[in-house]
Amino acid sequence: MATETSVEMTVPGDVEHLASLRDCVEAFCDRLGQPPNFTMAVMLSADEAATNVVMHGYQQRPGNVHLRVAVIDEDLVVRLTDTAPPYDPTRAPTPDINAPIEERAIGGLGIHLIRNNMDVVAHRVTEAGGNELTLIKRLAAPQGA
Amino acid sequence: MEITKQQTPGAWVVGATGRLDASTADALDRELADVVRAGARRVRLDASGVDFLSSAGIRILIKSGKDLKAIGGLLEIVSPSDAVYRVLELSGLLDALNVRAPAAGEPSAAPDEEAAPEAVTLEAEGCKVIVTPLPGSGGFRCRLVGRPGDLAEGRLSADALTTLPAGVEELVVGIGALGDDARGADARCGEILAAGGAAIHQPSGKASAPDYLLAAGAFVPRVQALYALACRGAFSHALTFEPSDPEATLSLAGLTATALSAVGVDAVAVLIIAESAGLVGASMKQSPTEPGDGAFFDFPGIRRRVSFTPDVIWPRSLALVAGVAARKPDGALGAFLRPMGDDCDDLHAHYHAAAFAYRAMPVTLSAAATAVARLFEVGGPDGALHLLRDDRGSAGAGDSRFVRGAAWIAPITACEAETPGKEGPA
Numbered sequence: 001m002a003t004e005t006s007v008e009m010t011v012p013g014d015v016e017h018l019a020s021l022r023d024c025v026e027a028f029c030d031r032l033g034q035p036p037n038f039t040m041a042v043m044l045s046a047d048e049a050a051t052n053v054v055m056h057g058y059q060q061r062p063g064n065v066h067l068r069v070a071v072i073d074e075d076l077v078v079r080l081t082d083t084a085p086p087y088d089p090t091r092a093p094t095p096d097i098n099a100p101i102e103e104r105a106i107g108g109l110g111i112h113l114i115r116n117n118m119d120v121v122a123h124r125v126t127e128a129g130g131n132e133l134t135l136i137k138r139l140a141a142p143q144g145a
Numbered sequence: 146m147e148i149t150k151q152q153t154p155g156a157w158v159v160g161a162t163g164r165l166d167a168s169t170a171d172a173l174d175r176e177l178a179d180v181v182r183a184g185a186r187r188v189r190l191d192a193s194g195v196d197f198l199s200s201a202g203i204r205i206l207i208k209s210g211k212d213l214k215a216i217g218g219l220l221e222i223v224s225p226s227d228a229v230y231r232v233l234e235l236s237g238l239l240d241a242l243n244v245r246a247p248a249a250g251e252p253s254a255a256p257d258e259e260a261a262p263e264a265v266t267l268e269a270e271g272c273k274v275i276v277t278p279l280p281g282s283g284g285f286r287c288r289l290v291g292r293p294g295d296l297a298e299g300r301l302s303a304d305a306l307t308t309l310p311a312g313v314e315e316l317v318v319g320i321g322a323l324g325d326d327a328r329g330a331d332a333r334c335g336e337i338l339a340a341g342g343a344a345i346h347q348p349s350g351k352a353s354a355p356d357y358l359l360a361a362g363a364f365v366p367r368v369q370a371l372y373a374l375a376c377r378g379a380f381s382h383a384l385t386f387e388p389s390d391p392e393a394t395l396s397l398a399g400l401t402a403t404a405l406s407a408v409g410v411d412a413v414a415v416l417i418i419a420e421s422a423g424l425v426g427a428s429m430k431q432s433p434t435e436p437g438d439g440a441f442f443d444f445p446g447i448r449r450r451v452s453f454t455p456d457v458i459w460p461r462s463l464a465l466v467a468g469v470a471a472r473k474p475d476g477a478l479g480a481f482l483r484p485m486g487d488d489c490d491d492l493h494a495h496y497h498a499a500a501f502a503y504r505a506m507p508v509t510l511s512a513a514a515t516a517v518a519r520l521f522e523v524g525g526p527d528g529a530l531h532l533l534r535d536d537r538g539s540a541g542a543g544d545s546r547f548v549r550g551a552a553w554i555a556p557i558t559a560c561e562a563e564t565p566g567k568e569g570p571a
Contacts, residue, residue, distance in 0.1 A: 004237065015167040018166055018168060019164060019166070019168070032484075037231075040228055043197070044197075044199060044232060047197075047199045048199055048200055049165060051167045051199060051200070054167065055167060055201075096239055097236060097237030097238075099206065100241060101210050101211055101241035101242070102211060103236075104207050104211070104241065109200040109203055109204070109236055110199070110200040110201075112236070113232065113236065114199055116235050117235070
């Protein structure tokens with residue numbers, strides 16, 4: 001049986017389109033037979049990364065977010081590219097998640113969730129001067145059983 | 146996302162269904178703010194129908210949780226879906242957001258149901274006013290610094306400058322300037338107000354935007370005051386108001402009278418952050434330490450020294466107002482206060498206000514210092530003035546009025562008079 005090994009999607013950089021990106025990730029993971037926890041972790045990470053791009057990268061300016069999800073060996077690889085000003089979210093400080101609510105900083109939680117849900121998070125500036133964020137997670141079970 | 150709201154005994158239950166992400170977070174934020182404005186102190190968010198939660202949604206939960214906690218209330222997340230529970234667990238927020246475990250079954254009545262204090266709803270001038278007692282024992286001690294009578298007599302000098310702290314626990318109104326150093330401050334003296342960690346000074350002389358300093362970390366702003374009401378303590382009550390009649394606005398005197406009766410004392414410190422329907426008052430054109438010809442407020446010199454608002458100014462701005470008000474104040478405090486109007490039942494007050502560019506800032510109940518800090522997020526005030534009521538009949542501009550907003554109040558528990566600088570005639 002042929003297994004689709006990659007999917008791509010481009011949406012406008014607007015919070016209204018985040019759900020489409022998540023649906024795309026979810027459908028891909030479901031087709032791979034991944035358990036719900038795995039799928040939710042990847043959906044959440046892709047959403048956090050794309051939200052960052054829309055809210056902090058484009059900041060109401062027009063621009064697209066390109067998503068590619070692929071299986072490479074035993075890994076699921078999510079790659080988000082944009083044309084927003086270069087910003088490396090992996091360098092954001094880690095929030096103190098043990099602080100009481102009064103001291104909780106609002107912000108920084110997105111990248112914390114990505115780090116905790118994915119195995120690898122890598123950023124690079126593209127040739128076009130935008131961003132490429134790669135999120136990798138080891139698949140939960142062997143393929144093609 | 147679909148949101149339902151239901152008032153039940155002991156708590157408001159807000160039900161959310163669908164995705165709680167960057168595209169829907171604002172809607173939930175508005176609904177939660179609405180129930181708090183309606184008087185809710187204990188809010189249960191039923192998250193059983195939320196199938197996706199991201200940090201954009203968590204941001205709103207943290208914000209609402211903080212705001213409710215600051216007014217003695219509580220946000221609980223009940224019946225979270227697996228998706229919600231997992232993300233909140235990863236974020237270390239299960240305790241902070243009072244998340245009830247998903248398998249806990251039907252939410253039962255919490256044992257500490259009486260923990261949230263009772264809010265009281267009042268009506269004043271066609272506005273609905275909700276007064277909430279704050280946790281802890283609030284109250285301000287008030288230092289009466291300097292002699293305001295010396296201003297009228299033209300006897301204020303730079304020798305009389307007193308350095309006062311203006312941190313988050315202070316509330317100061319007076320005449321002076323900002324900074325640690327008295328040197329050079331006297332020539333710039335004008336209206337000062339400080340509250341919630343912000344200190345604002347309208348320099349006398351040429352028209353310009355006020356100076357301001359904000360408390361940050363260990364930094365506590367300081368002011369140099371010729372005279373001042375310098376209060377320190379914690380607020381005992383928070384109040385929100387909004388029109389119940391479409392065109393209604395609340396006057397400063399009406400708000401003050403409501404504050405005094407809600408707290409049930411004769412003297413209060415007041416901080417207001419509200420959408421202005423127009424402010425009325427005056428600011429100094431000349432530092433009161435400048436040599437003058439006769440008494441400061443005498444005609445015609447007063448026209449050079451004081452600028453009165455010809456009509457209401459800064460309508461549709463956000464006003465930060467700080468002051469002290471009292472019914473029939475005694476001599477020492479009374480010297481610092483002015484009658485609020487002939488029909489105001491012995492109300493006396495001394496209020497200074499700063500106006501900020503209007504923006505849609507939902508004025509919800511939060512900690513006073515948080516609300517003050519939010520005002521400065523996009524810049525400083527456009528102007529500051531001493532609020533006065535203009536009672537010249539139909540020609541007068543009347544009282545300063547507000548459309549909707551919040552105020553924080555505390556009883557003045559003690560007054561200490563102190564006279565800085567050289568001793569003068571009593």
